[in-house]
Amino acid sequence: MAEQVTDATFESLVLKSDLPVLLDFWAPWCGPCRAVGPIIDELAKEYEGKVRVLKMNVDENPATPTKFGIRAIPTLVLFKNGETLEQITGAVTKVAMKELLDSKALA
């Protein structure tokens, strides 16, 4: 399972992470978020030690989504060394996510 990030832990877990971070902004009532949820969990396991794959519930943590201008979910944001590398909105396939991680996070 991908670990949950909160507004309080965002800086330490995401911005100050030594590994690249893929963060999934989601909410429990959002169908397309539920459609990608299991894929996020699989990626968390498959990329263990290489990319930290995390989730943030936007209902419980309004500050971070506002700060990053998130206006749609699911939105996936890839962070490296505290910087935003890429942002994808909408349900995308596992192949597309792996391509993103392989080409941007691990490059």
Add this chain to the structure above:
Amino acid sequence: MKLHDAVVIGGGPAGITAALYLARSGCSVALFEQLTPGGQVLQTESLENYPGYPQGIKGYELADLFTAHLEGLNIDRPAGAVESVSGTAGRFIVRTDGGEENAARAVLVCSGARHRQLGLDNEDKLVGRGVSYCALCDGNFFRDQIVAVVGGGNAALEESLYLANIVGKLHLIHRRDGFRGLKVYQDRLESMPDKVQIHRSTVITSLEGEGQLTGLNLRNVQSGAEEYLPVDGLFVYVGFAPVTSFLPAELQRDDQGFIVTDTEMRTSIAGIFAAGDIRSKLCRQAITAAGDGATAAQAAFVFLEQLHA
């Protein structure tokens, strides 16, 4: 390469029902779904006309129940998105974007339909930055703000009613004078003139905004008058397009690209069946998709029996 009796493409109500019926008939089945099963049901807030749920049921709850119904059945669930279907009856080859190939005696196409885009220049860049196709997902980000909905069918009217409870001001933009959607929805929207402004015979000519949507350029198609409308969000409901790009070109489609079948869900190619929203038909609902799936499974089962005979 593994040879299945049937490959089912798509895990919405049609595909899930087809896979369920075929597996229970003793056929070997592979079901392809790129995401979690449920299809467009997952984008629906609640279904109030699906029999068996008199209080209505949330879209994601019904999708979870569909998925639960597949558990315990002998159904392969290969990973990846289907990229092509080739071959002929008795031995079709289904290829995924990961490059894997699966062989199947019969193919059931249940890949459904996806929302259409407006086709404006910077639409793709503004998705998730003000442009949305899912009011249920993104409506909350526009609480008390100004948004527009574009479209004239039931989806546009239903989502406008949903959004009107959240946003500060809603502009409903439709290219024609009359709406195709239900009269009862129209009446409800017209009864709240302080909240909802309706722009008839109006098209969006371009989207304004760098990194974040800031407004829409509109043109009245009757008077030619142009107008700039500042908005925080735009929700697009201009119809659905079938997901058929991976299918053989010779498979018969209607003029909108939906697959033509007979009443038993047989397509123009023997051994390929189609069910659900991807079919050329009038009524596209979760319940009709499920019905199509059952019919297609039965027709495929008969087809497989004849192959073996």
